[in-house]
Amino acid sequence: MPNEATRSTGTHAHSNAPAESTQATPPTDAHHTGTLPHRGLRFLLARRPVLIRLALWSVLETGQTFLVGYGLARALDAGFLAGRSAIGLGWLGLAGIGVVVGAFGTGRVYRGVADLVEPLRDRLVERVVVRGVREGNGGALSGLTQQVELARDTFAGLVMVSRSFLFTAVGALAGLCSLDPLLLLIVAPPLLAGVSLFAATLRPLARRQETFLLADEALADGLGTVCPGLRDITAAGAEEQVAADTARLVDTEFRAARSLARWGVLRVAALAIGGQLPIVLLLATAPWLLGHGVTPGGLVGALAYVTQSLLPALQNLVHGLGTSGSRLTVVLRRLTPASTTPPPMPKPPAAPVPHLTTPPALTLTSVTFAYGTGGDPVLRDLTLALPQGAHLAVVGPSGIGKSTLTALAAGLLRPGHGTIRMYGRPVSETLAQRVLIPQEAYVFSGTLAENLGHLRPDPVPEAELLAAAEAVGMTALLKTLGGPDAPLDPSALSAGERQLIALTRAYLSYAPLALLDEATCHLDPEAEERAERAFAARERTGGALVVVAHRISSARRAGRVLVMDGRETALGTHDDLLRRSPLYRDLVGSWSSEPALALGDADRVDAVAGSGLAGDGRHVVAHGPVGQVQVPGDLRDGGPLGGQG
Known part of the structure; x- marks a missing residue:
């Protein structure tokens, strides 16, 4: 499909946010x-x-x-x-x-x-x-x-x-x-x-x-x-x-x-x-x-x-x-700074006012990017426009450039050609307005509250912290670990637990644009759905949500889906792309044919066992490409077998 057909948005959210967003006063x-x-x-x-x-x-x-x-x-x-x-x-x-x-x-x-x-x-x-x-x-x-x-x-x-x-x-x-x-x-x-x-x-x-x-x-x-x-x-x-x-x-x-x-x-x-x-x-x-x-x-x-x-x-x-x-x-x-009054932090933009034109949350205009001067472009003349409040899922074969797209949107990479703007301004001037959560979630030694409030300029009130944990689906883990003041040992946490902590941290940040680069790949489908719906509800106040999807359920939940296939891209709804994108039909077919257990997944595809399920200890269920497998019950399993790939 031609690039002109793509009108979507991509943003990067990283648990290890820029220094300016972590300064405490x-x-x-x-x-x-x-x-x-x-x-x-x-x-x-x-x-x-x-x-x-x-x-x-x-x-x-x-x-x-x-x-x-x-x-x-x-x-x-x-x-x-x-x-x-x-x-x-x-x-x-x-x-x-x-x-x-x-x-x-x-x-x-x-x-x-x-x-x-x-x-x-x-x-x-x-x-x-x-x-x-x-x-x-x-x-x-x-x-x-x-x-x-x-x-x-x-x-x-x-x-x-x-x-x-x-x-x-x-x-x-x-x-x-x-x-x-x-x-x-x-x-x-x-x-x-x-x-x-x-x-x-x-x-x-x-x-x-x-x-x-x-x-x-x-x-x-x-x-x-x-x-x-x-x-x-x-x-x-x-x-x-x-x-x-x-x-x-x-x-x-x-x-x-x-x-x-x-x-x-x-x-x-x-x-x-x-x-x-x-x-x-x-x-x-x-x-x-x-x-x-x-x-x-x-x-x-x-x-x-x-x-x-x-x-x-x-x-x-x-x-x-x-x-x-x-x-x-x-x-x-x-x-000893002269003034201890916290600097004004960027707040999520207010809800769009009817009859007024608001800038898109993210705009990519004719963006081309290649690794090396002689390499083939990973993205070629890509144009996207993601309005405020939008929810976009990015799908495509492994290595096609999905993470590159989020890195460009987050300002971590510079395009060789084209422009990237966030809320009408160059992305380099609006870094505090995006948060990127990668697949490899970052957790540091310290208390759970310190980890969750890492992207905030001041300590997060406990009531707000508990509400965020409930929204993202981390309440059970919070209780298991011993509450907000419990000390964390990153090496003792499973990949799924680290991802839940990073998701809640991003949810608590003031950044309106959230970029989830396979940030839920170690969660079961139910936990993934809850986290994505929490971010989608959060972004309706003027932000936006971009998810690099690894399950078909993520694409179904998104309002728009961007299919990446080298030089060609396609943008549309799930049903629309099933009709007109052969690659999307192939991806949906491969997702649906992966081993699955009847664990109550609403989409009946790619189910991954959650924690606390009887009899799940001997099953291995794929949640991504071949070689990325994980024992069920990943919130307590100590991490994936083959790394977090």
Whole structure:
């Protein structure tokens, strides 16, 4: 039959939905609202005693800095240059004692920093656990060992370098003033200019550092996807497309790195102005200073203040705040989002309003797709239009392209030619509006409720979860497993049990377009019928249902049937296709001739024994092509004999 005759819809539903549909949001908490600086300020103000202890112990470092320059100046002027070596040695000894006392104070400072940092780490861990454990967000737990520890260590480093610069600067400037105010006049202006320039670059540097980190992560994520699939990319002839996508990621990171480097030049300039220019000025003005009352010891002491105290402290501040501070900002924004209000999630479209034109749920226009540039097209010039509320069954011989069609509809594959739109928009922009359930159902370790609510942004109320299980036909399994809070061991579940869990998960999602790619092949006909009717009723509110059928009963239940046969396709009702499609008649005949047991199947074809039936333990019933067989009672049989094929 010609392609023009096909006007149907196909959509893909996958139990392992895109990341954007699985992000969970922590409960609203007054402690986690507001901008990041405001929350940081509240965190510090709540720990005033710790800050006061840090300041008191840091005073010892101020004394050490003061004595390093002042003691050296007095040792020269009052001691060695005056011929009194004992006095000079005494001042040097006093400066040495100041170093020892300062080291003791630094050790106590580390304890104070720990008292400040560990509560931050505890709060971040709590946030990660709330997002990851209570809300089933497995991606959030990945930050527990890396991002939280990175934030902890970086915050501790920033506290140390900023505190050290503040108290060192105070001690050095006080020492310069005590030696001679002229020395302070030479050193203070360039120091203040350098610090001011660095402060002015902090925000732009942080933004560009964050942009660079995001670009670097995007490139790493892209390469992590591409590298394991190089063989598939080559087989599909997608080298040019993948190379172009990767090149865009590389160019984005390159531009971000170049922008960051340009602003990094200002950071170097700030260090040169604030830390190195004072040395040059002291040496250049030395004759003038000595002629205006500055002693030789005072000049040497001033050089000691700049080279031994101010310059190292400024270097630590610039490098610490300029790099680590930006990284800390990025990590904290991810771990403690400013707003905990869940983002608006896509809801199923409202029921069509009479007399108004609504876009089709799924539209394929002249779609052609082939695996590899030299391969024969699996789909050729296929045009389908699936209206909202439609129920389509896709049938055809094994390997004819049924799963390829659903993958294209779901946006997992790109057509070589033609367009695919979902609710009037390109499918790449509407991924959250479709859910794909494959034959190999995905179940992860965790509770049953976490598995069922995996595609929801927040925990599913138990009443809604139980209603969904009842609608899909999972109530008996839910009770058998021990209820919503029961832990799951995926390896202990049969293929049919995993499919029921995946079907209920998709039913609970907000995605209006459901794609069932042989997602019920391990269920008996009665369970399959119940699940499909539940999805069909759900899609009447504006969604659509596409089922890749493996039983004739699925085709009979659908409003339309798409028969795929290589280059030709046919679309129509079951009775219509029986009259005009030889392939469909052959498929119906092969389905009807398969071994069957009289188990109450409404269509009397391809019956597969369900659970709990007496005397079914020794029968093997085919539910698909030869080689895909399963012992009856598949909800408790531990899985198919030959895999889930």
